[in-house]
Amino acid sequence: MSEPEPGGFRLTLLGRTVVEAGGRRVRPAPLTAAVLIRLAVAGDEAVTVDELYRDVWDPAARTVRREDRVSVQKRILELRRLLDPGRPGETSTVLSTERGRVSAYRLHLAPAQVDVLEFHDLVRRAQHTDAATAAELLARALSLWGGRPLFDAEDRAFAAEPIRRLHLWHGSARRDLVDVYADLGRPRAALDVAVPLAAERPDDAELAATVAALRGRLRARTAxxxxxxxxxxxxxxxxxxxxxxxxxxxxxxxxxTDTFDTATDGDLVINAGSVQGQLLHRLYGGDRTRLDRDLRGALHGLEPVAVEKRSAKRHGKLARYPLxxxxxxxxxxxxxxxxxxxxxxxxxxxxxxxxxxxxxxxxxxxxxxxxxxxxxxxxxxxxxxxxxxxxxxxxxxxxxxxxxxxxxxxxxxxxxxxxxxxxxxxxxxxxxxxxxxxxxxxxxxxxxxxxxxxxx
Missing domain, CATH: 3.40.220.10 (Leucine Aminopeptidase, subunit E, domain 1)
Incomplete structure (x- = not known):
């Protein structure tokens, strides 16, 4: 992932919204994050105050009142303080105001400043280069995918189509990376991408055949x-x-372990590279909630032998089962x-x-x-x-x-x-x-x- 330029900022929208600026990582308030996402998905287009209010606050609003516009403007001010603290008012070059019958706002972003744009840029470049370079570009693009895209606006109607397109691009990038790794003679790396993708697409006969062929190549290579x-x-x-x-x-x-811990965040409790960590990420697609639910169901009826206090075990699960x-x-x-x-x-x-x-x-x-x-x-x-x-x-x-x-x-x-x-x-x-x-x-x-x- 790109780092923000000195004095600049970096937005994470592929997952929970994060603003990196001045050496700090800030999670904006939910409404502020939703306004930021609405402006970001508009691309180079300006978004009026009224559109922002209806899309983020109240899609059913027949009229937008003065106090409604003030609510929008407060969030714009918060965003300017985050993104352009040296110019937090209308002089901002990052989030500009366009005057008219109804004021509008435009967010000025470069691909290096927001993961969604960088993701698109890397995938496009991978489509027009050699296999080795494409593998590097696609791997970088997929590494940006940190969770559900546009997470803080996924319940709003304006985000539905951008989210759908992002999922299409994500699936296409994964499929392309499978083919590129296969072309480079790297069946193991191709399978690491192809197997979870095939699990998500059980009706994709072509992908299933690709997985079978890759496994055959790997078996022939692995004595x-x-x-x-x-x-x-x-x-x-x-x-x-x-x-x-x-x-x-x-x-x-x-x-x-006896606590059946599953959290791999930062490798603090469970190392993501361990067999247990790979189980979570490769067979459960990183869905820890689902893995924990399966474990709870399987452990149902078994009594823990001890339950730690949170003051003693600061992270992870507290119930201990017999070794x-x-x-x-x-x-x-x-x-x-x-x-x-x-x-x-x-x-x-x-x-x-x-x-x-x-x-x-x-x-x-x-x-x-x-x-x-x-x-x-x-x-x-x-x-x-x-x-x-x-x-x-x-x-x-x-x-x-x-x-x-x-x-x-x-x-x-x-x-x-x-x-x-x-x-x-x-x-x-x-x-x-x-x-x-x-x-x-x-x-x-x-x-x-x-x-x-x-x-x-």
């Missing part, structure tokens, strides 16, 4: 790192490099098992230990056996992320496989346990030691004897 098939139970353990969220044939596991609590969330024809592996400290640091992780895994496999219908289960290696289990990766892998095979001793609970490693992290994994452990297991392990501290 399995490690595999072991077992005869009894009839199952397999696979380690592969790829994107957990594109493993469409498998149920997923997402690690949570190892597992709830299934249904998304797009598969399940996501939300598993509380770690405890969330009041300092917002998640912590766990190997014994606690093993106990949580036992409860995870019980839930998989109940709900999973023996489909493959894909997950990141538990304990390697922000849950801070301070043990070597191969020991965590052994604990995971041990618990899975132990839970399967009376019959397979899943046809495959699939550990998905992000490509950028492969070098951190001691694959040779992991392979040595896995291939040393008997072909018919049934109940597996694990490390000495397994019972801990």
């Amino acid at each position: 399995g790192l490690l595999r072991r098939d077992f005869a009894a139970p009839p199952t397999s353990v696979v380690v592969t490099s790829g994107d957990l969220f594109t493993e469409d044939d498998a149920h997923l596991v997402a690690g949570f 190892g609590t597992v709830v299934p969330l249904r998304r797009g024809g598969r399940l996501v098992f939300a598993a509380a592996y770690a405890r969330m400290g009041n300092d917002l640091v998640a912590r766990s230990s190997l014994p606690e992780l093993r106990a949580a895994l036992r409860r995870l496999w019980a839930a998989v056996e109940t709900h999973g219908q023996r489909r493959p289960v894909a997950l990141a290696l538990p304990g390697t992320g922000l849950s801070r289990v301070d043990r070597p990766f191969d020991e965590l892998f052994a604990a995971l496989v041990d618990s899975f095979l132990d839970a399967s001793r009376n019959g397979p609970i899943a046809s495959q346990l699939r550990v998905v490693v992000p490509p950028a992290d492969v070098e951190r994994y001691p694959l040779e030691r992991m392979a040595a452990y896995l291939h040393a297991l008997p072909d018919r392990p049934h109940a597996v004897t694990g490390p000495a501290d397994r019972a801990g």
Whole structure:
């Protein structure tokens, strides 16, 4: 996002209205924000006082009285103080007055000063350049999209058509970025854009075919790192490099903390790049209200073991559930098992230990056996992320496989346990030691004897 020029300002309208000026970020009052949006969507056209009053205050007003015009003028004064504090009156060069039978106001904006205009400018430029430059321009344009466009005026009739057009441009930019990434030989990046778009457009057969083709290209490129098939139970353990969220044939596991926090704002409570953060943004489209509603429904009937006071835990949720609590969330024809592996400290640091992780895994496999219908289960290696289990990766892998095979001793609970490693992290994994452990297991392990501290 562009920064305001020294002495200038920057408007955010793709989401909640924000004015950045003089090193400050200000959220105008709702009516002031609505007036600002009305002037902004007018482009280079002037808007009369009467039009502003009817569009923002009272669409049914047959006449606009003097006191109504005064209400508009007060908001214009507020905007001038925000946007042009050196010239807050009629001498303003940012928000000018045009005299006539009825006074009118015109907002003078450059693309760099307002995200809506910058978004349009970047998308237009991307349509007339090479693929690599187009990818950069479209990614920048989409990064500006911070929420529902023209949020502070979305309930007013004048905003309906601009909002509709913005959504069309947004969808078109996302679709173009999918094609550009595919042309550049970047199927993973293309899928990151295409999958949520396809979820929003279930009837778009062409887009569905594009997603399938991209996944085929990615599978051809992504080699399995490690595999072991077992005869009894009839199952397999696979380690592969790829994107957990594109493993469409498998149920997923997402690690949570005992508070089931979901907020990723500023990475303060939950890191947006974690599996849990990606669950919110990729499978729920960033709709935290919906994810929280699904979690509440799945946790219904489970009693918290404690409820923190807000004075002790300043951010996030307060109710604590037993460590190892597992709830299934249904998304797009598969399940996501939300598993509380770690405890969330009041300092917002998640912590766990190997014994606690093993106990949580036992409860995870019980839930998989109940709900999973023996489909493959894909997950990141538990304990390697922000849950801070301070043990070597191969020991965590052994604990995971041990618990899975132990839970399967009376019959397979899943046809495959699939550990998905992000490509950028492969070098951190001691694959040779992991392979040595896995291939040393008997072909018919049934109940597996694990490390000495397994019972801990």
